[in-house]
Amino acid sequence: MIIREGKSVFKGVAIGSIFVYKKAGKAVNKETVENPAAELKRFEAAKAKAMEQLKGLYEKALRDVGEEEAMIFDVHQMLLDDLDYNDSIKGIIESEQMNAEYAVFMTCEQFAAMFLSMDDDYMRGRAADIKDISERVISILNGTQVSPEAMPEPVIIVAEDLAPSETVQFEKDKLLALVTQKGSANSHTAILARTMNIPSLVTTDIEIDQEYHGRMSVVDGFAGLLYIDPDEITLTKLQEKKRRADEQRALLQEMKGKETVTQSGKHIHLYSNIGGPQDVDAVLENDSEGIGLFRSEFLYLGRDSYPTEEEQFEAYKNVVSRMNGKKVIIRTLDIGADKQADYFEIPTEENPALGFRAIRICLTREEVFKTQLRALYRASAFGTLSIMFPMIISVKEVLRIKEIVEEVKLELDRSDIAYGNVELGIMIETPAAAVISDLLAPHVDFFSIGSNDLSQYTLAIDRQNQSLDNFFDPHHEAILRLIQMTIENAHKNGAWCGICGELGADMELTAKFIQMGIDELSVSPGYTLELRKHIREC
Ligand code: PEP
Ligand code: MG
Secondary structure (H helix, E strand, C coil), X not given: XXXXXXXXXXXXXXXXXXXXXXXXXXXXXXXXXCCHHHHHHHHHHHHHHHHHHHHHHHHHHHHHCCHHHHHHHHHHHHHHCCHHHHHHHHHHHHHCCECHHHHHHHHHHHHHHHHHCCCCHHHHHHHHHHHHHHHHHHHHHCCCCCCHHHCCCCXXXXXXXXXXXXXXXXXXXXXXXXXXXXXXXXXXXXXXXXXXXXXXXXXXXXXXXXXXXXXXXXXXCCCCEEEECCCHHHHXXXXXXXXXXXXXXXXXXXXXXXXXXXCCCCECEEEEEECCHHHHHHHHHCCCCEEEEEEHHHHCCCCCCCCCHHHHHHHHHHHHHHCCCCEEEEECCCCECCECCHHHCCCCCCCHHHCCCCHHHHHHCHHHHHHHHHHHHHHHHHCEEEEEECCCCCHHHHHHHHHHHHHHHHHHHHCCCCCCCCEEEEEECCHHHHXXXXXXXXXXXXXEECHHHHHHHHHCCCCCCHHHCCCCCCCCHHHHHHHHHHHHHHHHCCCEEEECCHHHHCCCCHHHHHHHCCCEEEECHHHHHHHHHHHHHC
């Protein structure tokens, strides 16, 4: 039995086998091979596996979404079998004696460039497909594939670190737990794990070794321990712990349908944080009263191009409709810092957390912003939708945002497109915003305090840097004073104020927040019922 220790970011016990996740390296190694025939065999085997996966995807899409959508996987199979494409790969392996990954990569580059140089839009679009199939083959060759087909059953992911764009690729029902060597409790990957309700350890002293792949293990999110090949006695104990945890969770079910009120009768709006439509089930299962933060940037991650207005509209409409009239607060895209998407082409920055991110991108690239706003306003016709804006530091920004919002509404009016009555709010997550919250409040309907960033900027402690954990005090008086000030300034100006950062779920502070006058707390769906119970005892 091997035991490794980490910092738990979500409690619970998971039992299952390990999937060692290695980053899909952007750069493909160029290596000379001594045995081109064997290399050719490796390529053929990877190609056969990719073909099998594409067939499976075609059938799944045919069942789930229909023939038209499924066609793309048919096209991918044809491209992968294309004679010229295969001849080029074989040629590089045989005559240049190169490794298969490099041969596929070089062929992909040539073919994609050729497609891109064509006049026809349809043919130009095939460049992305060539990249897609080539990346599939390369990731099979170098063992970095994380597609659901590569994970036949739910697994415990063990990785060096996980960027949010990587975490969003995993299919939720294929994940039992996340264990990373790096990471920090406030990182977006930890937040995603909490949203998905799965035990998760960061800063774990584990080697990222393929040796662990497939081995039976247990993640104990209460003790912060990972057991690999647990002995019988340990396994029995942990199974019992899991049973008790499940029982506790079941007990909380009695909180469903109850009001979130304190002993003195103050109602707190108890909402959920989500990353996308896939999390709405958890929101409903936990009887949350609304969605206090939909991190819309997750719709932009893990893909090669901007989501279209239509795609976004469908996602927002889906969430708003399923919430059936309950409030849904969608935050406009907060890309940048640790949430990176290559196609945004954000120049490398010395200090991305203080860089070109969130509202700064939206106010610079107005078309990207307007596309999202149009999708949001269109979706607002299907329920109760509010919009909030991240990383605000000035009144000037808020005024400009409101001008752009008016332009979008005017465009929709001209096209006779219906939209609802949308509340507008801002995140208070920079010390600047908290300090001038008296000046900001008259311009908005609500404030939502982003304690994760507010803490990072107030304490000058990078939320991604686990080595500073000893200096990080989430209950620091400076943070609490800024929160108090923000709530007071909201109320003086007739706005309401909530907390959607992780501090909202910190039950050591709940009573204090209620005393300060907080109106809303928005937390990971898995914390809802426990927090309701706690508030009812306050
Ligand atoms: C925050 O900063 O507290 C917040 C809710 O936003 P995010 O964690 O996505 O930066
Ligand atoms: Mg933030």
